[in-house]
Amino acid sequence: MKTIAVIDYGMGNLHSVSKALEHVATDQKVVVTSDPEVIRNAEHVVLPGVGAIRDCMAEIRRLGVDKVVQENIASGKPFLGICVGYQALMQDSEENGGVPCLGQFDGHVRFFGDPLVDDNGEKLKVPHMGWNRVKQTGSHPIWNGIEDDTRFYFVHSFYVEAADQSQVIGETRYGKTCHVALAHENVVAVQFHPEKSHDAGLQLLKNFAEWDGKSA
């Protein structure tokens, strides 16, 4: 049986991610683990995460998850980053006074700003919490069966600004244009929570579980 490894580095709620994957990938085994050997042997790898980036990065480095991520991405297997696990793949984040990240994508994590206003000058709440539309700006197997502009569930106060527009496959407008889905070779990463995004989110996870890691 093929395995999907959900990397556990002690931050946040991994139950939701693993339950949702179990729900859609019924012929695959889902394991929540920090064991490099188990992750190495898995066919698919997921890096989730919630909370503050400083704490997440500290745990990632303390547990050696940084090397595990690097190695598994280099191996060419399908790799999915979610939320803070998405932000952790960028160069750095402005959160907590500036935190260097894993640098798998050439992008920066920025603060939404205070006050944040929409296109009509109305004040917007931060965190960006709730269901917002995702514009599919690039084709990718994870979008299979998901309509353009479908709403996904977000919770975040910092957003990603990618340097290479050709890697951006999803954008959301919230006061700014946020890059909310990036893809490069065998890596795909999303700001929103597919595991909390009802049918569309489950479809995305199913697409990932079926993906062979080859772009488009």
Next chain:
Amino acid sequence: MALAKRIIPCLDVDKGRVVKGVNFVDIRDAGNPVEVAKRYNEQGADEITFLDITASNEDRGTTVHMVEEIASEVFIPLTVGGGIRTCEDIRRMLNAGADKVGINTAAVFNPDFVREAAERFGSQCIVVAIDCKRVSAEGEPGRWEIFTHGGRKPTGIDAVEWAIKMNEFGAGEILLTSMDRDGTKNGFDLDVTRTISNAIPIPVIASGGVGNLQHLADGVTEGHADAVLAASIFHFGEYTIPEAKAFMAAQGIEMRL
């Protein structure tokens, strides 16, 4: 293109059953929480709130199992409140599959608990519940005070100042319930909802008093709420979630349809 306003059905759970006190007296049984949660998930609810109103601690184990069961089948955000007093309580609920926890009385007696919880688990999962009553007289500028113990005990704490403080302490969201309105079906207290929502940068969920769909819409348009919570209008089949969403969307409110 904008963020949708959320509709959140609330399950008040006592000893493993969904109940709803009408004016806190006539408690009506509304079914098994897992079945009810699944029904709302299928109907397109944006989130679900599970409020454990069980008085005794020995029944808490039931709650954990129910949260686990709901979280295995319902893939939208799940908030669990009631009896959350320690970081251990939070850890237990998050491990069971909750995405957020509601902290109410414990925050009033120990505000630092909110700070500690937000630092440890992240603001995104800390919802501070505020139960308030209007204490200003008719015609006076609005003033609201926090009450505990189901609305029986005043605390002397101003609700607006408290909301500002809870934001500073790291709350990610405020669940605001008007105890004057809860169970009355007369609509939200729009004044307190708007005053608090405008005073803080984090989202506010309006709660207490929904009797019809116009009340939900008013919560957003006049109360400036980011989400609206209701229980009995959905539990007893008066309205469905899609009906509520269509109604609000027809008034120009951004909804996830």
